[in-house]
Amino acid sequence: MSNRDKIKIFLVFMPFLGVILWSCNSLDAIPSEIPNPIKINNFTAHIKTVRPTAGQALQQVLSKTNMMMQGHTANRIDVSQDQYKISFKDSIFESNLPYFGESQRGLRIGQSGILLSGKPKDLVKRYLADKKVTRYEFIIEDKENNENWNAKLEVVNNGAVRLYLFSNLRDPIGYEGKLNN
Numbered sequence: 001m002s003n004r005d006k007i008k009i010f011l012v013f014m015p016f017l018g019v020i021l022w023s024c025n026s027l028d029a030i031p032s033e034i035p036n037p038i039k040i041n042n043f044t045a046h047i048k049t050v051r052p053t054a055g056q057a058l059q060q061v062l063s064k065t066n067m068m069m070q071g072h073t074a075n076r077i078d079v080s081q082d083q084y085k086i087s088f089k090d091s092i093f094e095s096n097l098p099y100f101g102e103s104q105r106g107l108r109i110g111q112s113g114i115l116l117s118g119k120p121k122d123l124v125k126r127y128l129a130d131k132k133v134t135r136y137e138f139i140i141e142d143k144e145n146n147e148n149w150n151a152k153l154e155v156v157n158n159g160a161v162r163l164y165l166f167s168n169l170r171d172p173i174g175y176e177g178k179l180n181n
Contacts, residue, residue: 002037009069041091045161047084050077051174052100069079086163086175088153093120093140101171114165114173116140116149132157155179 054075077100085096097114120138127134136153150166159179166172 021140042089043155044073044085044087044089045155045177046080046180047086047097047163047175047177048078048080049176050079050098050100050174051075052077053171053173055101055171065161084177086153086161086177088136091119091123093118093151097175099170099173101173114142114149115144116142120151 052075070174079098082098084095085099086093086097088094094117095114097116099114118140120136120140123136123138125134125136134155136151138151138153138157139148140151145177147169152164154162155160161175161177161179163175163177164172165174
């Protein structure tokens, strides 16, 4: 093999070697390129799944009626076709959410959902780097029912949203959804 043939082979394989070496670079984003979700103060999320505390009464009702559609269970109800939303704008939290669970007080005719609107009390916001989650913890009042809710709202870096609500008058309930773009 002559030197000329060796040079041709070298020139042919050199671009392939360059592509292989270039593709070995890290695909991880530089920390300065990752938006810090803790700075997000205004967002709206579409709720897709409700996760009620499935007590015995709820399981009995759902199993004896046709309310449970395919893919639903007593502790996972798909509401993605409905327009349930939560929003956090200018330090005001708003939600109009369905409630599936047991109430610890009397009959609430026409008020089966959770309607929250107002400025949260005792708001604590922190970023959990190991979980890539921004967590908001606060207390908010349902003014129509004179009911206080302890809330834990988690916004994951991938846009997933989880809301957990706790009250002394109703069973705890969770909601899952996605940030609106």
